[in-house]
Amino acid sequence: MKKPKLRDTLLLTTLWMGTAYGAPAMAAEPYWGDTHVHTTYSMDAFMFGTNIDPSAAYRFARGVPVIQPVTGAWIQIRRPLDFIVISDHAEMLGVAAGVATEESLISSTSTGRKYIQWFKEGRLGDIYADFVKVLVGGEDTDVNDDRIKKSIWSRVADAADLNNLPGKFTAFTGWEWTSNTNGANLHRVVFTPADASTAKKFTPYSAFDSAKPEDLWKWLTKIRKETGADFVAIPHNSNVSKGKMFDMADSEGRPISAEYARNRMMWEVAAEVTQIKGTSETHPALSPTDEFAGFELYTTLLQGRKDGVKAVARPSEADYLRSALKRGMEIQQRTGVNPYKVGLIGSSDTHTGLASSDEDEFYGKSVIDMLPADKEKEFPGIPTNGWEMSASGLAAVWATENTREAIFAAFKRREVYATTGPRIMLRFFGGFGFNAEDASAADIASVGYARGVPMGGDLLRAPKDKAPSFLVHAVRDPIGANLDRVQIIKGWVDASGKAQERIYDVAWSGNRTMDVNGKLEAVGDTVDTENVRYSNSIGSPQLSRVWVDPDFNPSETAFYYVRVLQIPTPRFSLYDAKALQIDHSETGQPASIQERAYSSPIWYNPK
Amino acid sequence: MRRLLKDPFTHFLLLGAFIYWLYGSVTNHGVLSRQNEVYVSRAQVLNYMQYKAKLFDEERFSDYLSSLSDAQKKLLVDNFIEDEILYKEALRLGLDQGDFIIKQRLASKVRFLLEDSASQTQPRDNGLEAYFKENINRYVQPASITFTHIFFDKSIRGKDKASQDAINALHIMNEGKESQDRLGDRFPFLINYADRTQRYVADHFGESMSEKILSLTPNEKKWQGPFESNYGYHIILLYDIKSERVPSIDEIRPQLTSDFLQEKQDAALRDSIKEVKSRYHIRVDADI
Numbered sequence: 043m044k045k046p047k048l049r050d051t052l053l054l055t056t057l058w059m060g061t062a063y064g065a066p067a068m069a070a071e072p073y074w075g076d077t078h079v080h081t082t083y084s085m086d087a088f089m090f091g092t093n094i095d096p097s098a099a100y101r102f103a104r105g106v107p108v109i110q111p112v113t114g115a116w117i118q119i120r121r122p123l124d125f126i127v128i129s130d131h132a133e134m135l136g137v138a139a140g141v142a143t144e145e146s147l148i149s150s151t152s153t154g155r156k157y158i159q160w161f162k163e164g165r166l167g168d169i170y171a172d173f174v175k176v177l178v179g180g181e182d183t184d185v186n187d188d189r190i191k192k193s194i195w196s197r198v199a200d201a202a203d204l205n206n207l208p209g210k211f212t213a214f215t216g217w218e219w220t221s222n223t224n225g226a227n228l229h230r231v232v233f234t235p236a237d238a239s240t241a242k243k244f245t246p247y248s249a250f251d252s253a254k255p256e257d258l259w260k261w262l263t264k265i266r267k268e269t270g271a272d273f274v275a276i277p278h279n280s281n282v283s284k285g286k287m288f289d290m291a292d293s294e295g296r297p298i299s300a301e302y303a304r305n306r307m308m309w310e311v312a313a314e315v316t317q318i319k320g321t322s323e324t325h326p327a328l329s330p331t332d333e334f335a336g337f338e339l340y341t342t343l344l345q346g347r348k349d350g351v352k353a354v355a356r357p358s359e360a361d362y363l364r365s366a367l368k369r370g371m372e373i374q375q376r377t378g379v380n381p382y383k384v385g386l387i388g389s390s391d392t393h394t395g396l397a398s399s400d401e402d403e404f405y406g407k408s409v410i411d412m413l414p415a416d417k418e419k420e421f422p423g424i425p426t427n428g429w430e431m432s433a434s435g436l437a438a439v440w441a442t443e444n445t446r447e448a449i450f451a452a453f454k455r456r457e458v459y460a461t462t463g464p465r466i467m468l469r470f471f472g473g474f475g476f477n478a479e480d481a482s483a484a485d486i487a488s489v490g491y492a493r494g495v496p497m498g499g500d501l502l503r504a505p506k507d508k509a510p511s512f513l514v515h516a517v518r519d520p521i522g523a524n525l526d527r528v529q530i531i532k533g534w535v536d537a538s539g540k541a542q543e544r545i546y547d548v549a550w551s552g553n554r555t556m557d558v559n560g561k562l563e564a565v566g567d568t569v570d571t572e573n574v575r576y577s578n579s580i581g582s583p584q585l586s587r588v589w590v591d592p593d594f595n596p597s598e599t600a601f602y603y604v605r606v607l608q609i610p611t612p613r614f615s616l617y618d619a620k621a622l623q624i625d626h627s628e629t630g631q632p633a634s635i636q637e638r639a640y641s642s643p644i645w646y647n648p649k
Numbered sequence: 650m651r652r653l654l655k656d657p658f659t660h661f662l663l664l665g666a667f668i669y670w671l672y673g674s675v676t677n678h679g680v681l682s683r684q685n686e687v688y689v690s691r692a693q694v695l696n697y698m699q700y701k702a703k704l705f706d707e708e709r710f711s712d713y714l715s716s717l718s719d720a721q722k723k724l725l726v727d728n729f730i731e732d733e734i735l736y737k738e739a740l741r742l743g744l745d746q747g748d749f750i751i752k753q754r755l756a757s758k759v760r761f762l763l764e765d766s767a768s769q770t771q772p773r774d775n776g777l778e779a780y781f782k783e784n785i786n787r788y789v790q791p792a793s794i795t796f797t798h799i800f801f802d803k804s805i806r807g808k809d810k811a812s813q814d815a816i817n818a819l820h821i822m823n824e825g826k827e828s829q830d831r832l833g834d835r836f837p838f839l840i841n842y843a844d845r846t847q848r849y850v851a852d853h854f855g856e857s858m859s860e861k862i863l864s865l866t867p868n869e870k871k872w873q874g875p876f877e878s879n880y881g882y883h884i885i886l887l888y889d890i891k892s893e894r895v896p897s898i899d900e901i902r903p904q905l906t907s908d909f910l911q912e913k914q915d916a917a918l919r920d921s922i923k924e925v926k927s928r929y930h931i932r933v934d935a936d937i
């Protein structure tokens with residue numbers, strides 16, 4: 043146990059208000075992080091051209107200046123992160139860097155020699171396309187050599203330990219399991235709070251070992267038993283999973299069983315709802331009544347053109363988190379266990395090594411689209427470009443201190459949330475005893491923890507004649523834009539066993555009114571496309587409310603999560619269009635967007 | 650053999666070879682060079698086939714080569730020889746000189762070699778202190794402020810009332826009186842700021858208020874203010890201002906060691922390149 047910091051001591055000190063702080067020693071604000079950062083150790087990131095290795099990626103995230111891979115200029119993040127997971131692809135981990143230096147381990151394999159030759163010929167795109175082809179085909183390759191992996195993995199783990207500064211900055215050891223059979227993205231980021239000496243007892247499990255998530259979970263269970271290392275696995279880009287990520291069936295096509303659900307929930311406690319490759323919350327086709335559903339959608343499948351035609355994802359209920367949360371409850375009705383009880387986070391999935399998701403501080407998906415002038419370039423092997431990307435993905439964690447143990451524990455209890463980049467502070471508690479005036483409490487957290495459960499938690503059977511009440515408090519990014527509104531999104535399973543959803547506006551800025559259909563007036567848009575500015579003359583710095591579910595049925599399983607919308611601000615493509623002196627319509631993207639935060643859900647369990 | 654020696658065609662070949670040798674010797678400053686020798690081994694042919702096919706599987710290609718007919722084999726060997734002599738001709742004619750792609754490729758090969766030997770450098774700890782002193786600016790910890798505050802929201806109370814309420818609150822707090830009502834409103838961000846940098850405080854309160862706070866004298870017993878932020882008025886209780894400070898080596902040893910090692914390796918690479926450079930006579934035009 044560490045000595046409590048002055049900051050926490052102050053938090054617990056009652057200075058003038060005479061109210062006792064009954065809250066656990068939770069930090070006064072969330073810790074901000076990115077659990078999904080690729081460096082030059084990832085095959086694709088290297089081929090795209092980044093030279094940022096894990097050490098440089100850690101330094102950048104911690105606020106130390108590093109050299110920009112394209113321009114050679116020194117760059118420094120505006121606000122450092124509190125924690126990070128470097129998640130290089132386990133498949134061919136470090137092979138690319140070895141190809142460049144013609145390491146003997148690499149050149150002793152036939153694939154390695156092939157890549158070395160292509161590298162000499164400058165055919166980086168072909169190497170990348172081959173990498174994708176191997177992934178899509180799900181076949182093994184001789185360059186996926188354990189000796190190569192081991193030597194790189196020990197460097198990865200050492201770099202994490204070196205950059206892990208308890209109390210200041212948390213560096214987790216992790217990797218990405220990149221199952222991509224037939225172009226269906228089933229990728230998971232896996233990370234561990236273990237130190238390097240423990241992490242070196244294994245090498246990261248890759249899709250070459252198995253492309254089935256069931257096998258990944260089996261392996262995680264085995265390794266935890268053997269080494270003591272614990273893990274969290276984070277599914278992401280379900281939006282391009284071709285109906286596979288949150289399927290009703292397992293990898294063998296059998297209906298999901300209680301055992302499957304238990305194995306999955308052992309590890310997959312959070313999922314990415316937003317990242318550079320778009321939103322996985324919901325799609326207009328799945329949520330036709332949600333006026334904010336069409337936000338930063340990304341539909342290019344991770345596969346090449348077929349007969350010259352780009353493969354586009356058709357939205358399925360298995361591809362988006364809102365529908366996944368719904369069908370999780372349906373499966374629970376059948377089997378007794380919910381396989382999709384996940385918290386929501388955002389993370390970048392940057393392939394530059396530079397973790398920064400602000401619209402005006404975005405280094406692109408990769409080095410290919412790092413500079414504004416390169417945004418329109420097509421990626422090798424994948425028909426997509428930089429304009430389609432989203433400057434998005436930040437994970438917020440409510441933890442007692444900034445250490446591996448405390449942040450990992452917060453993930454396990456799902457006390458985490460997502461934003462699309464801005465540091466929107468969000469508190470969300472559910473209980474049966476909140477009163478309207480609790481929303482104006484000076485310290486929401488003390489009231490929330492004393493009388494309810496935080497985001498990620500469960501509400502059990504409702505007391506007689508009581509509906510659950512939710513205490514929510516959202517605060518804008520201190521250096522960002524005001525807030526438009528706070529919404530609570532409810533999903534429930536009706537008497538017929540079918541899951542439903544409904545969106546409630548619960549708090550909003552100004553004196554706007556709802557029309558007869560319950561639709562709230564739009565907040566407006568101050569974005570000046572000529573000068574790329576916006577103004578905080580609309581919206582509100584903070585919004586809070588105690589909301590009681592007006593449609594509560596005590597016998598129906600339900601979830602509730604919060605969505606906070608910012609006022610419209612310029613999209614990164616608008617800044618870049620300005621830099622390029624082109625009209626923003628040429629980017630094919632909207633000038634302004636309403637950035638947002640998504641809480642992890644709170645579940646209501648009737649029995 | 651005798652017949653062969655009499656054969657005019659043999660004479661023709663021998664003459665040709667002699668002229669070729671003569672030509673080669675002369676153009677190579679009289680030194681007999683291996684440049685004009687082409688040697689074909691099975692290993693070379695196998696290598697050639699694999700690169701041509703862009704498939705690397707020695708065993709398979711070896712079987713394949715063995716299965717070829719003599720005519721097919723000859724065709725393959727002729728192709729190899731043709732590529733080889735054209736390559737050698739290109740070198741002889743100096744076509745590799747000034748070719749940008751070849752230049753870049755060779756330069757990067759040498760850089761990798763040098764980098765590789767540089768990364769073997771394992772500096773001893775004894776230069777650490779000197780390194781720290783030289784680079785002390787990189788490790789300076791910025792000034793930090795510790796305070797708490799009571800906030801009066803101008804969007805709720807109106808600007809004048811918020812200011813007046815803050816003045817009243819200052820008196821109440823400093824006279825140690827208990828107030829009937831809770832003082833102040835909920836600030837959007839934090840109540841307590843512990844060891845926060847000026848940048849951080851400025852993000853929350855605005856530049857001008859953060860500068861004002863930094864200019865105050867800490868006093869744990871006396872509330873100060875009111876100060877205006879973007880959101881309203883604040884009275885503050887300032888506990889501590891820590892000025893910019895240099896940490897001890899022990900506080901930052903792991904990071905320092907890693908930076909030191911990196912620096913050493915970079916320096917080793919620069920030295921190797923410098924050493925190579927010293928072997929060259931370099932002239933640079935003045936009017937570049």
